[in-house]
Amino acid sequence: MGSTPSPTATQTVVAIDKDRYSQQAVKWTIDHLLVNNHTVIFLHVRRPPSNSHYTFAMAETTTGAAREQFEAEMSQLFLPIRGFCARNGVQLREVVLEETDISKAIVDYVTINNIHNVVLGASSRNALTRKFKNPDVPSIVAKSAPDFCAVYVIYKGKPVSVRSARGPPPANYAQLRQSLPPLVTPNTLPESDDAVKTPFGRGNMRAGVPPPHNSDRRFIENDQMRAVSRLTNPLKSSSLDSLDIYSSKKALTFKESLSEDFDVQGNMCFKSPDFSEIFEQNTNNTTDPSSPTLANRDIEAEMQRLKLELKQTIDMYSTACKEAITAKQQARELHNCKMEEAKKVEQARHAEETALALVEVEKAKSKAAIEAAQAAQRIAELEAQKRLHAELKAKQEAEEKMRALNALAQNDHRYRRYNIDEIEVATEYFSESLKIGEGGYGPVYRASLDHTPVAIKVLSPDATHGRKQFQQEVEVLSCIRHPNMVLLLGACPEYGCLVYEFMDNGSLEDRLFRRGNTPSIPWSVRFKIAAEIATGLLFLHQAKPEPLVHRDLKPANILLDRNYTSKISDVGLSRLVPPSVADKVTQYRLTSTAGTFCYIDPEYQQTGMLGTKSDIYSLGVLLLQIVTAKPPMGLSHHVERAIDRGTFAELLDPTVTDWPMEGVVLFAKLALKCSELRRKDRPDLGSVILPELNRLRSLGHAYEAHRSSSSSSYSNSINSSSSSSNSSNDGRIFNGMHQ
Known part of the structure; x- marks a missing residue:
């Protein structure tokens, strides 16, 4: 204790x-x-x-x-x-x-x-x-x-x-x-x-x-x-x-x-407490020493028996308590196991329900996907049938149109018809020695027909849309005549051959880049060529009954005769535009664009909306090439930046040494306006562009006239030209050229 x-x-x-x-x-x-x-x-x-008493x-x-x-x-x-x-x-x-x-x-x-x-x-x-x-x-x-x-x-x-x-x-x-x-x-x-x-x-x-x-x-x-x-x-x-x-x-x-x-x-x-001490104490207190020994022995024996029984009872009680404790622990363990098993069963049930729900969702998705695929397949089959019918119908219409064109060509008297034998003899059976050029349409040969030098363009068998371009060019050139448009002398419709007048100086592209080691074009002639191109383009835009849009205006399609007179060719891609929308911003819509990269109108390329101002963009790039003799890629950006920095003279064609800077700067700014990205920002061809180009051409003619005269007469002509000029700006340009 x-x-x-x-x-x-x-x-x-x-x-x-x-x-x-x-x-x-x-x-x-x-x-x-x-x-x-x-x-x-x-x-x-x-x-x-209040509801329990712990005792x-x-x-x-x-x-x-x-x-x-x-x-x-x-x-x-x-x-x-x-x-x-x-x-x-x-x-x-x-x-x-x-x-x-x-x-x-x-x-x-x-x-x-x-x-x-x-x-x-x-x-x-x-x-x-x-x-x-x-x-x-x-x-x-x-x-x-x-x-x-x-x-x-x-x-x-x-x-x-x-x-x-x-x-x-x-x-x-x-x-x-x-x-x-x-x-x-x-x-x-x-x-x-x-x-x-x-x-x-x-x-x-x-x-x-x-x-x-x-x-x-x-x-x-x-x-x-x-x-x-x-x-x-x-x-x-x-x-x-x-x-x-x-x-x-x-x-x-x-x-x-x-x-x-x-x-x-x-x-x-x-x-159990030791009850033997209690019993011994009680025995000592109750036993009389004077009692007989036998009685004491009986009491003692009885006490021993009672002690033995008590000990057995206590042992049995202890054993029962141990068993009860063991049973209670086992019951507790079983209860815990039961609770854990029940928890696992509940979790498994929840997992099974979740899995079944996911399966149902996936089934629904799969069913919807199958139905959507079947519907798409049916739609695709219908579209395929419609496309097949449309192709058959288009093929039939094309054949009918071709037959009609052929019949019309047989009876068309607007141009002279040549047979293939005449073409072969004139070109010496398409000899390579007479070949003077190659385009997307086909090769071009120099020949002589009716004692006249001509250029014969032959349609290549694998040319894309060649037959259609052939018919378009025949229709356009046989109906129009203009000094700045190439002259169509005849054609062989059966073999796709076109006979043009021969242009001695070839294309403007060859002359600008001096292919064949040809001499450089003077700046006054370049101004004249630019004005002539604008004149021929205006003639196309004012065609009756419907305006014509060239769609492929570039230096390679500008031909020069022996006097450097420019003429527009390759009108096979030109399109007729209704007069009501010819000068509108939103123009005639085409399903596919045509033309040459870097010369195509960006707005036309993005939207497919064609108009007469689509040619103005190509004209602007062409004008910049006339004065710089450089490729068209990014040319407008370089020229604009050079003008802003005051280094435009470095971009001019170095083969020309006497550029009139004031005039050529005005020429370049006009070209930049023509090459604006938005159509509404581009100037009008008839009222703005052509008058300015004609004025610059006149300055070039005056410059050539003054060069051929004597110095005194040249000075007098300068004074008379200055006094008779309608614009002070023209006088400044001319004085700059003289200096």
Whole structure:
């Protein structure tokens, strides 16, 4: 059995609860009352639940859930205090009492255990009513505590009420305290593997805090308090007036013997007390030494028999308890397994339901996809049938149109018809030595027909849309006549041969890039060529009854005769545009664009909307090439940037050394306006472009005339030209050319 604290030792009790005021009381106690490493007792009074009564007799039947709940509550309550005490090196004891009257439980515990100091926390300085959820608990304890006990009430870390001890404990209290059985300690409790945990068992080996010296149990403390309370306060226990001190001590001794059946963790061990000592004591008290020896032997034998039966009964009881504990553990394990299996079954069921739902969704998606594929297949079949019918119909229409054209060609008298024999003889059977060019339409040969030099263009068998271009060019050139349009002399419709007048200087592209080491074109001739190209293009745009759009205007399609007179050729891609939309921004729409890259109108290329201003863009690029003799790729951008930087002279054709800078800059700016990306920003051909080009051509003619005359007459002509000029700007340009 463990020893209790000495009656003379100073003991301090701190009443705690689940609030911050208790922590303040604990801190104040350790800072001001703790001396000589005394152990501090932390006391918590717990109100019993209204629907249950935890007693010693009911400890075995307490449910595991209630026990775990109680242990969790106590752990949360004492855990901060343990850590604080461990940091400050303070030994502590934890006592949990269960009583309805909290103040009475504290006073009784103080009285029984001879406590010298009691510390309580208060929620306010004046109204101490919230502590322990009972009104005036600190004030009641201060009034009811014995005189030998000092009471401290702490608020916000400071004592607000102190009742000092008024004397030592009375002698009868000390004798009664010594006569009581000592409290159970962990060192004296028996250890047993067959333990049944009570709902009030507490292990103190948590959070790194060592176990207290005495781990008191609730029912032991309550029984001791009740016993001493009844002895010291007989008026409070009128129903137990007949009990004397001896009977109370016996009751406490019986409780103490029962308390030995609990292990350190609060587990009850079914270890029977040694009843042989009780029987021997009773035998010694009841046996008379003067009785006969035989009677003593009979009594002794009877006692031995009773002891044997009692031992057998106790063994049977212990065995039954062990079996009950084992069965309870097995039942708990089976219950846990059952719960786990049920959880797994529920999870499997949920997983199965989810999988089935996903399967249904996938089935629906698959069905919808199959239906959509079938519908798409039906639509594709219908489209294929429609396309096949359309192709057959288009083929039939093309054949009918071809037959009609052939019939018309046979009876057409607008141009002379040549047979293939004449063409072969004239070209020496298409000799390579007479070949003077090659285009997308086919090769071009130089020949002589009717004692006239001609150029014969032959349709290649693999030329794309060659037959259609042939018919278009025949239709256009046979209906129009203009000095700046190439002259169609005849044709051989059966073999796709076109007979043109022969142009001695070839194409403008060959002359600009000086192919064949030909001489450079003077700037005055270049201005004349530009004005002639614009004149021929305006003739196409003003054609009756419908305007014609060339669609492929470029230097390769501009031919030059021996006098450098320019003529537009290759009108096979030209299209008729309705007069109502000829000059509109939104023009005649075509399903496919045609022309040469870098010369095609960007707006026409993107939208397919064709108009007369589509040729203006090509004209702008062509004009820039006339003065720079450079490829068309990005040419407008380079010229514009050079003009802005003042380096335009570096871009001009270096083979011409006498460029009139003012005139050529005006020429380049006009070309840049023509090559604007938007049609509405391009100038009009008849009212803006052609008049400006004719003015520049006139300046070129004047310059050529002044070069051929003498210096004096040249000066007079300059003055007369300046005085007769209609524009001051023309005079400045001409003076610049003269200089």
